[in-house]
Amino acid sequence: MLRSIFLAALLTVAGVATTAAQAPTVNVEHAWARATPGGAKSAALYMTLVNKGADDRLVSVSTPVAGKAEVHSTTTENGVMRMRPVEALDVKAGTSTTLKPGGYHVMLTDLKAPLVAGQSFAVTLTFENAGKIDVTATVEKLGAAAPGAMPGMKM
Amino acid sequence: MRRYTLYAVAVAAVVALFGLWLTAPWRGAGPRDATATLQAPSIGGPFTLTATDGSTVTDQSYRGKIMLVYFGYTTCPDACPTTLNSIASALAELGPLADRIQPLFITIDPQRDTRAVLADYVKAFDSRIVGLTGRPEQIAAAAKAYGVYYAPYKTADAPDGYLMDHTSVVFVMNEEHRFVATFTQDTPPAQMADRLRRLIAKTS
Numbered sequence: 001m002l003r004s005i006f007l008a009a010l011l012t013v014a015g016v017a018t019t020a021a022q023a024p025t026v027n028v029e030h031a032w033a034r035a036t037p038g039g040a041k042s043a044a045l046y047m048t049l050v051n052k053g054a055d056d057r058l059v060s061v062s063t064p065v066a067g068k069a070e071v072h073s074t075t076t077e078n079g080v081m082r083m084r085p086v087e088a089l090d091v092k093a094g095t096s097t098t099l100k101p102g103g104y105h106v107m108l109t110d111l112k113a114p115l116v117a118g119q120s121f122a123v124t125l126t127f128e129n130a131g132k133i134d135v136t137a138t139v140e141k142l143g144a145a146a147p148g149a150m151p152g153m154k155m
Numbered sequence: 156m157r158r159y160t161l162y163a164v165a166v167a168a169v170v171a172l173f174g175l176w177l178t179a180p181w182r183g184a185g186p187r188d189a190t191a192t193l194q195a196p197s198i199g200g201p202f203t204l205t206a207t208d209g210s211t212v213t214d215q216s217y218r219g220k221i222m223l224v225y226f227g228y229t230t231c232p233d234a235c236p237t238t239l240n241s242i243a244s245a246l247a248e249l250g251p252l253a254d255r256i257q258p259l260f261i262t263i264d265p266q267r268d269t270r271a272v273l274a275d276y277v278k279a280f281d282s283r284i285v286g287l288t289g290r291p292e293q294i295a296a297a298a299k300a301y302g303v304y305y306a307p308y309k310t311a312d313a314p315d316g317y318l319m320d321h322t323s324v325v326f327v328m329n330e331e332h333r334f335v336a337t338f339t340q341d342t343p344p345a346q347m348a349d350r351l352r353r354l355i356a357k358t359s
Contacts, residue, residue: 037279081323
């Protein structure tokens with residue numbers, strides 16, 4: 001009896017330890033890209049990074065649908081839009097960072113095929129601390145007014 | 156001595172007249188009017204460009220239509236598709252009223268945006284959006300008329316080694332092609348549609 005309780009406790013501890021080691025400290029939510037217009041060789045990938053662990057940095061992104069995937073920032077000053085590569089994206093502890101139109105995005109270049117609405121594709125994000133995280137990005141149709149919003153919905 | 160008095164009177168008269176002019180009621184509301192009359196005509200103007208079917212178009216080709224003028228490029232992954240998406244959504248919301256509007260997408264990257272690339276690109280958003288290109292100097296002249304800035308930013312990571320920095324603003328020109336408003340990629344489509352509906356109501 002005592003032995004079985006001890007064993008159960010041991011298993012529980014082991015289970016918790018395993019979970020702790022496996023649970024990613026960064027949650028990737030709503031990874032999406034817009035369908036690409038005919039002939040477009042590039043696209044932008046958006047997502048929300050929720051960091052429940054220590055300060056971290058997104059250092060690289062890869063996906064089989066594109067030759068290259070790079071984090072870019074978009075800044076607009078006096079109406080002039082500038083995109084710049086970002087070496088690594090800081091994701092501070094306890095914060096949520098949203099990559100969205102007009103802000104940060106992952107620029108996908110050398111697309112192997114057009115991104116078609118309704119399809120999804122694999123993406124691997126590499127963080128300095130959290131390591132590699134695999135996510136699935138969905139392709140949303142052109143005309144989608146805003147991420148997750150219904151087209152034509154008043155904001 | 157008499158001559159000096161004459162000068163003094165003349166100067167006083169000029170000062171007095173200037174004072175009267177400053178306070179005159181016909182000067183209206185002041186700076187606000189000045190802005191409306193001085194700045195508005197400085198955005199927009201004639202342009203000569205090439206449509207995706209190879210035909211030459213000018214601003215006069217769209218006379219009588221409200222123009223939505225946007226400069227961008229097809230390799231742009233973020234700002235341009237977001238803006239064109241919003242324009243397409245606004246057109247959809249306007250229904251038949253959209254016939255009064257001519258959206259134009261003018262490339263500032265003619266090297267990559269051939270007529271074929273441009274045609275494929277714009278029709279994915281809405282077939283009513285017209286893609287325009289031209290010789291570099293024609294595009295430069297159109298951009299200058301709208302006060303649009305563009306320049307390549309070289310980076311090895313980008314396709315063909317460069318991105319384009321550019322003014323990402325939609326210029327709303329009324330049926331007489333006078334500048335009335337701007338939209339940005341942050342303007343919700345419903346708000347664009349409302350603004351255009353009001354403009355159409357005013358001109359019809």
